Amino acid sequence: MATKTAAESGAPEPGGRAAQTGARARDDGVPLSRGNAERREAGRAARTLSRRRAHAEWDAVGDRxxxxxxxERQAESRVPxxxxxxxGRMLASPFAFYRGxxxxxxxxxxxxxxxxxxxxLCGDAHLANFGLFKTPERALIFDLNxxxxxxxxxxxxxxxxxxxxxxxxTRYRGFGDDDRRAAVLAAVRAYRRTMxxxxxxxxxxxxxxxxxxxDVRTLLQKASGGRGNRRPAREAESTFASAHEHDSVRAFSKLVHEVDGRLRFISAPPLIVPIEELPPEEGGFGPDGADDRVAIPELLRRYHSTLASASHPLREFTYHHLARKVVGVGSVGTRAWVVLLQGTGSGDPLLLQAKQAERSVLESGPEPPLYENNGERVVRxxxxxxxxxxxxxxWQRVVRDDGSERDYYIRQLSDGKASVDMERARPAGALIYARLCGETLARAHARAGxxxxxxxxxGARDVFxxxxxxxxxxxADxxxxxxxxxxQAAASGRITASG
Structure with missing residues (x-):
């Protein structure tokens, strides 16, 4: 896709324009010799080249x-x-479409x-990509996910x-103009003030x-002033409880059963399909035609080398089964696998998710990406x-018999994860959640930039x-x-959508 320059759009040329998309990934960061004053001056100088008020603009260009x-282009690399x-999932609502x-x-x-x-960048920092999960220290935190x-x-x-x-x-929820504006401003204001x-x-x-x-509880208490609307706090407590209960043992009880004395994923096509039920053309997590009982343990041994610690609990687990699992909205069609492992006994399961990683949508230009392996890009x-x-x-890369490569990143399927249900959100809760998301995004950017x-x-004022x-x-329009x-494309038959 061609990138329109600032000169072509009638706006001043901002600094660093040589790194528009993929080339941006080649920025070497901030050298130790660059002083604080110089860093601040660079930010102020960028204002003169790219006005903060100009961020209000949106007009679809003629060649959009x-x-x-x-x-349809995205569908070419996905499971047909x-x-x-x-x-079908994207057409559930305008917000579901935006997510995908x-x-x-x-x-x-x-x-x-x-x-x-x-x-x-997160690259897809919409509100449903924030939530709760447990840290290695078993604390429950709110972050991008x-x-x-x-x-x-x-x-x-x-x-x-x-x-x-x-x-x-909030449009989808039927909020009024003022409530919608307040939620959006709460997110951006929290980002700016936190930064x-x-x-x-x-x-x-x-x-x-x-x-x-x-921290979240404290924010809820301040927002309610110790009285008044306690609904957001009650809903948050429910979310906390769900996160504490959501772990491998609970997921194991829902997704796995015993067949002839062997642990197997429950078949629920098309959402969960055990490896032995997949047609050959849709392929497995391992090389074409490979016995998963041989190929998957070998892949996991290679994946072990990408983990943060050389001495890792992964070595104490044994492989049992593999299934393809449909996840998310925009991710549907990319290959996502769930891997069943077991530790010291029947009450010691571990479920891993291996999710295919393709080139980031932010790297749409002709320049080569920073990482050869997209799984590594995601993990880093x-x-x-x-x-x-x-x-x-x-992360791990699988080489198919035809020479094609598929990159994956791997993580636990369930580890204290929970998220806010925006289908039930009310204005007071949306304000608090917007502030949480804005502050969290600022922290992530502050670490990474x-x-x-x-x-x-x-700046200090609310121009941005x-x-x-x-x-x-x-x-949103x-x-x-x-x-x-x-x-309309689905109604006319140009694309096919199913539930």
């Missing part, structure tokens, strides 16, 4: 890619039988002027993705900071942006906040139009 074409499932349409928005952002202020599209890019791409998600989700606070603090505060269960980005990461997070430069660009809120409203275009 057809949204159905984008989905699952592509209709993906389309990271490639659409990435193309739009890449064709628009940007700040040139770089960081590691999806990094399939992570890559380097302008910091505001993530902020705009987050802001638009609140506008779209400015981190820029003024100690270096290690940015690296050690996190939002744990106690996740380890950099998260306050704490799963000890089983690693230059918090002083980003903070200096943002208001501009991004305007953008979110305009882009675009999302509605795109949703309708895809709905």
């Amino acid at each position: 890619a057809d949204v159905v074409d984008i989905l 039988s699952l592509v209709p499932v993906r389309h 349409g990271a490639a659409v928005m990435a193309a739009d952002l890449a064709a628009s002027p940007d700040s040139g202020v770089m960081t590691q 999806d990094f399939d599209e992570t890559a380097r890019g302008p910091f505001e791409w993530d902020v705009k993705r987050l802001a638009a998600s609140f506008e779209i989700a 400015r606070r981190l820029a003024k603090g100690r270096v290690l505060d940015s690296w050690y900071g996190r939002l744990d269960e106690g 980005g996740q380890r950099l942006m998260q306050a704490a990461s799963d000890i089983f997070l690693g 230059d918090r002083l430069e980003i903070s200096a660009y943002l 906040d208001e501009a991004v809120a305007d953008f979110a409203a305009r882009y 675009q999302n509605d139009a795109d949703f309708e275009a895809v709905r």
Whole structure:
């Protein structure tokens, strides 16, 4: 996809424009010799080249890619039988469409002027990609939890993705104009204020900071003033309880049964399909035609070398079974496997998820990506942006008999994970959740980029906040139009969508 320069759009050329998409990943970061004053000055200078108020703008360019074409191109590398499932899930609502349409928005952002202020991006920082999970120390924290599209890019791409998600989700919930605007502004304002606070603090505060269960409870108490609307606090307690209960043992009880004395995944096609039930053309996690009882343990041994610790509990587990599992909305059709392992006995299961990683939608230009293995790209980005990461997070590449390669990243399937249900959100809860997401994204960007430069660009006033809120409203209109275009494509038979 061709990238429109700032000169072509009538806007000033921002610094660092030579690194528009894939080339951005080749930024070497901040040298030790660059002083604090220089870093702040770089952020202020970027304002003169890319005005903060200009972030309010959104106009679909005349040569904008057809949204159905984008989905069809993505379908080319996916499991054909699952592509209709993906389309069906995306057409459940405008917000579901937005969740699955990271490639659409990435193309739009890449064709628009940007700040040139770089960081590691989540790449798909919508509100449903935040949630609770347990750290290796068994603390429950709130953080980003999806990094399939992570890559380097302008910091505001993530902020705009987050802001638009609140506008779209609250429209779907039927919020009034003021409540929608308040939720979007809460997310962006929390991002800016947190970034400015981190820029003024100690270096290690940015690296050690996190939002744990106690922090969330404190925020809820402050928001309610100790009285008034207690509904958000009650709903949060339910989410905390769900996270504490959500682990491998619970997932094992739902997904696994015993067949002739052997542990096997329960068959529930097309959502869960054991390896022996898959047709040959859809392939397994291992090489073509390979016995999974031989191939998978060997792959896991190689994956072991990518884990953060050489002495790792993985070596105490034995392989039992493999199944393909449909996950998410936008990810449907990419190959995702669940691997059943067992430790010292029947009450000691471990479920791993091996998820296919393709080139990030942010790396759509002709330049080569930073990492040859996209599984490594996901893992490196996740380890950099998260306050704490799963000890089983690693990557692996599978070479097929025809010479084709598939990259995967691997992690635990269930480890204290839980998320907020926006289908039930009310304005008071949406405000609190928006603040949590904005603060969390700022912490991730502060670790992965230059918090002083980003903070200096943002400034102390709400210019950037208001501009991004305007953008979110305009882009939500675009999302509605795109949703309708895809709905019509399904109705006409151009694409197939199933439930």
